[in-house]
Amino acid sequence: MNDDFYKIRRLPPYVFAEVNALKAAARARSEDIVDLGMGNPDSPPPAHVIAKLAEVAAKPDAHGYSASRGIPGLRKAQAAYYGRRFNVDVDPGTEVVVTLGSKEGLANLAQAITAPGDVILAPNPSYPIHMFGFIIAGCTIRGIPAAPGPDFFEKLDRAVRYTVPKPTVLVMGYPSNPTAETVDLEFYEQVVAFAKAHGIWVISDLAYAEIYFDDAKPTRSILEVPGARDVAIEFTSMSKTYSMAGWRIGFAVGNRQLIAALTRVKSYLDYGAFTPIQAAAVAALNGPQDCIEEHRLLYRRRRDVLIESFGRAGWDIPSPPASMFAWTPIPPALAHLGAVEFSKQLITHAGVAVAPGTGFGEEGEGFVRIALVENEHRIRQAARGVKKYLQSMGVNAGGPVRAAG
Known part of the structure; x- marks a missing residue:
């Protein structure tokens, strides 16, 4: 054997x-x-979130299969978060899917949208799933700088010009894990323009959206850029924002085609997170944000x-x-x-x-x-x-x- x-x-x-x-x-x-x-x-996690978990878990009918794409209330709560935090209006029905943490979502999206031999642009250094989610899917990784410095777009352009076959996906994550670097909206505007010009999908990992230390410079979302949803999808997570790492709740928001592809793959692989956990996540997003x-x-x-x-x-x-x-x-x-x-x-x-x-x-x-x-x-x-x-x-x-x- x-x-x-x-x-x-x-x-x-x-x-x-x-x-x-x-x-x-x-x-x-x-x-x-x-x-x-x-x-x-x-x-x-906040006390009211744990209380909601216990309340829903006590219901006899809460222990069956849940919804792979996420219960409607949770998708609506995530859409509302994007509205108040980034002033981005997203459709919870077609532009939001709940994932078992952003790590699972990234890996399953890689399976959904790539084929063996595809070339993926990913930062080096970066969170391992940014590279290995696509390696598991059979892709080849070409590294780009993690730092959004002056040579970022020069090296990005070089990667597109001299890579065969042409790259199909660009992965990025800011604030960066591990380097902690941040970017502004102008950077995302350039990324969106580049992706549209070269026909590349963009995957943004925004897991650390709420952990920033300069109050005058809150983190930005790529979806704030007009037209970004034509090419981009963004992952967020409850893990760090609400100290819910072990609960495994994350989200993908953005391009409808990418959301639909991820949703379809997930439907074959999972039944969604435990319903009481999803209900508690609704309480976290909709409740006090102290x-x-x-x-x-x-x-x-x-x-x-x-x-x-x-x-x-x-x-x-x-x-x-x-x-x-x-x-x-x-x-x-x-x-x-x-x-x-x-x-x-x-x-x-x-x-x-x-x-x-x-x-x-x-x-x-x-x-x-x-x-x-x-x-x-x-x-x-x-x-x-x-x-x-x-x-x-x-x-x-x-x-x-x-x-x-």
């Missing part, structure tokens, strides 16, 4: 596996590890403590303008270790877990992603561990850098 499965061959070993195994082993030895690796919110600002302020405070305490420890952290992550260069004196080995040494010698940058693409080498998912006391504890580790490596003392034993 042949067990050399084609799609599995296209998936490299999980980069985070070594770090996760080391973290698990340390915890099995009862070591205290400050986990700044996975972007898992540590705050609970938690959004509370979470934003919480992550801002943690960001500031991270930058201040790690800076004093000898590790300069660039200040992220958005998201719940800091995309951080390895200290120059230790850059030779590489992202994975550096991350492993942080667990062993500092008691701190981070995500190695190479888990987000080869352009992530030399970086780690630090998640703002521990409280301020724990972040300061992490900084003390980092300081001891750096001093043991001779970084702060000015002596020679040596390999940790």
